Amino acid sequence: MRIDIISVVPKLMESFFAHSIIKRGAEAGHVEVVLHDLRDYSLSKHRQVDDYAFGGGAGMVLSIEPIARCIRHLQSQRTYDEVIYMTPDGEPFNQRIANTLSLKGNLIFLCGHYKGVDQRVRDLFVTKEISIGDFVLSGGELAAAVCADAIIRLIPGVLNDETSALxxxxxxxxxxxxxxxxxxxxxxxxxxxxxxxxxxxxxxxxxxxxxxxxxxxxxxxxxxxxxx
Structure with missing residues (x-):
């Protein structure tokens, strides 16, 4: 399995995926986790990826263009089973979902930030929306890490004793x-x-x-x- 995570603060997750069971699973070739800095896909001189919301209101919104550019770049290289958006109003994450996603081949996780993403991202690119609880975080990075951990440990060979997860x-x-x-x-x-x-x-x-x-x-x- 390959898991690509798109974020405006990818360094926030580097340590999480560099230790323990996930690290061993990657070293053994069972999973590959790749972090992507959304700012790398901005055409703005200052690498801007957000803008004010149409209609006014507090908070910034992640723009569709850099997100579309990143997702399309990834999809041009391989097939993805799901493009998952981490959002408080998504489907509550549970063990059943983790089991299902662990059987997939490749996944993209899109981490929301600020007031979220332009709705057209969700309409055009996202295939699944997930929440880890009825609360709001500063961004979707921690939520994506939680889901990835729950999924990766179910992949055969990642745990020393595969019956442990069962x-x-x-x-x-x-x-x-x-x-x-x-x-x-x-x-x-x-x-x-x-x-x-x-x-x-x-x-x-x-x-x-x-x-x-x-x-x-x-x-x-x-x-x-x-x-x-």
Whole structure:
């Protein structure tokens, strides 16, 4: 997979993609993340990419021309499955969307900034609009990084143990069960004996029951669409 991210402040994301699981996935050849400075596609002497909104009002708007120039340049080099615009009024991002996008080939993420982008960008180029929550950030960079992380870790080979992602919260409309590691006893607090039994089937059953119980307590809304 190749993920291209278009931003007015790409350096904001450089460190995020240079460490941990994402870095290992890139080094192993499973994914390539490329950051693009939108200002490189401006024809303005001062590399301007925004302008005042027609009709007045506070705040600046990202112009269509540099965005169109950047997207068309990328699309001339390869085929993209989605052009995703990060925006507060987009579809709420969840594990189902992450799973679907992880099966794609190439993705473009467009990071909004200021008061957003010229609506014609959304009409002409964007194929999917995503939000990571009902709040507003200074730009779409952090949101794009969050989505990219959730997607990349699902790509086969990125995680050392591919089954790890399959047991994450939300994969089956359930929150993950509690987990423990050594020591087995800490200041009088003992881990559940079942985890020391070595009985794999019973451990799986216990974890499933714990997942259901935790979901009932913390996110009962998730069970509305499940079979439990």
């Amino acid at each position: 047991t994450d919260s939300f994969q089956d409309n359930l929150l993950a069960p509690p987990v423990y590691t050594r020591p087995a006893e800490f200041e009088g607090h003992q881990i559940p004996e079942i985890l020391l039994s070595g009985h794999e089937a019973k451990i799986i059953e216990w974890r499933f029951e714990q997942a259901i119980e935790r979901t009932k307590q913390r996110r009962p809304d998730l069970l509305d669409d499940s079979v439990f």
